[in-house]
Amino acid sequence: MHTTGEPTRIVYSGFPELHGTLLEQRALTRSHYDYIRRSLIYEPRGHRDMYGAILRPHTELVDAGQAHMGVLFLTHEGYSTMCGHATIAISRLLVDCTDTALFPRRDELLFDEEKKEVEVRLHVPCGLVRATVPAIKSSDSGNWCADTTRTIHYLSVPSFAAGIGLSVPIPPSLRWPNLGDRENVIVDVAYGGAFYIVLPASALGFSPSLAHPDIAALSDATKKLRAAFNASAELRSYLRHPDHEDLQFLYSVFVTEPGRGVPAPESAGAETGLCFFADQQVDRSPTGSGVQARVALAVEKGERKLGQCWTYHSIVSNAYGGKGGFTGTPVEETEIGGRRGVRVRVSGWANYTGFGTFVVEEGDEVGGGFSLEQLQQFSPV
Numbered sequence: 239m240h241t242t243g244e245p246t247r248i249v250y251s252g253f254p255e256l257h258g259t260l261l262e263q264r265a266l267t268r269s270h271y272d273y274i275r276r277s278l279i280y281e282p283r284g285h286r287d288m289y290g291a292i293l294r295p296h297t298e299l300v301d302a303g304q305a306h307m308g309v310l311f312l313t314h315e316g317y318s319t320m321c322g323h324a325t326i327a328i329s330r331l332l333v334d335c336t337d338t339a340l341f342p343r344r345d346e347l348l349f350d351e352e353k354k355e356v357e358v359r360l361h362v363p364c365g366l367v368r369a370t371v372p373a374i375k376s377s378d379s380g381n382w383c384a385d386t387t388r389t390i391h392y393l394s395v396p397s398f399a400a401g402i403g404l405s406v407p408i409p410p411s412l413r414w415p416n417l418g419d420r421e422n423v424i425v426d427v428a429y430g431g432a433f434y435i436v437l438p439a440s441a442l443g444f445s446p447s448l449a450h451p452d453i454a455a456l457s458d459a460t461k462k463l464r465a466a467f468n469a470s471a472e473l474r475s476y477l478r479h480p481d482h483e484d485l486q487f488l489y490s491v492f493v494t495e496p497g498r499g500v501p502a503p504e505s506a507g508a509e510t511g512l513c514f515f516a517d518q519q520v521d522r523s524p525t526g527s528g529v530q531a532r533v534a535l536a537v538e539k540g541e542r543k544l545g546q547c548w549t550y551h552s553i554v555s556n557a558y559g560g561k562g563g564f565t566g567t568p569v570e571e572t573e574i575g576g577r578r579g580v581r582v583r584v585s586g587w588a589n590y591t592g593f594g595t596f597v598v599e600e601g602d603e604v605g606g607g608f609s610l611e612q613l614q615q616f617s618p619v
């Protein structure tokens with residue numbers, strides 16, 4: 239499937255049996271079955287911006303009846319802890335999937351006849367996400383399926399501003415041309431199911447406009463900024479989460495242009511973002527977990543109130559006149575680790591791109607998955 243152009247290659251059958259908590263299953267997949275991720279995400283089946291997910295029908299929350307399905311997220315680098323664009327895609331798939339062999343808890347979905355929608359509870363590595371999928375009953379089969387005329391939304395895990403106006407010193411070895419004579423860069427850090435650095439392009443020394451961004455140069459700058467941030471134990475101390483140390487890492491640098499993009503009718507404003515995540519993958523979608531982080535920052539700064547909807551665009555949604563933009567609305571204040579958190583309602587839409595079976599033939603080493611970049615760096619000849 240794709241969500242505003244960002245792919246999610248969803249594994250719904252054939253993955254090895256995994257047991258334990260979802261985070262244990264994530265660790266086991268990374269240690270014992272990473273070859274499957276590489277074969278699906280790397281070339282020749284994927285590419286360096288490919289994204290995927292593995293459905294996990296048994297986790298501690300699913301087996302306790304608190305969730306309908308577990309999910310592991312796959313990037314070109316590894317296994318992320320939250321993904322809004324994939325959440326939107328997977329929740330649609332689960333509403334459309336009537337095969338209880340693939341979705342054992344399908345019959346537990348409660349379709350609201352009046353609102354014509356259904357809640358799908360997903361257990362993702364950062365916690366429980368409640369998606370609401372607009373649905374219609376198909377006249378012939380009598381089965382419910384997603385209503386493609388309305389957007390899907392999900393209610394996030396508690397998201398929070400972790401640090402505002404932090405100064406990141408940039409050592410000479412990590413400087414980039416646009417930095418000019420600046421010694422440091424001021425950033426905000428927020429958690430939206432994963433930790434984000436958020437800053438305007440101008441803070442990196444680039445034009446404030448993301449109308450025609452130099453993506454390669456911004457990728458180089460954000461990669462160096464991330465390295466400079468991670469080099470500081472004091473700055474890394476902002477990446478704290480009370481639930482689990484697996485969540486305590488810097489996932490992305492989000493470059494923003496406040497004010498750019500077409501606001502959705504129900505929103506009070508819009509902004510555009512360019513998300514560099516994992517090993518500098520570029521999100522084609524407006525990045526749901528990044529929306530959560532940015533909404534949490536806006537609330538913390540007193541720029542946004544509960545219930546105030548905002549529109550978030552990517553370069554792709556802007557290129558299509560705003561179609562595919564996400565909205566983000568802080569709907570509930572909560573407390574997390576002694577600080578203010580907000581649950582954010584993120585909306586968007588996903589489409590199918592196809593269904594397939596992937597094969598790796600015995601002895602086909604190249605077909606097992608390769609990354610040209612890694613071959614360049616590590617090839618023996």
Ligand SMILES: O=C([O-])C1=[NH+]CCC1
Pocket residue numbers: 244289320321322323324515521523524525526527528
């Ligand atoms: O939508 C999302 O949260 C993300 N898409 C790719 C990186 C994270």
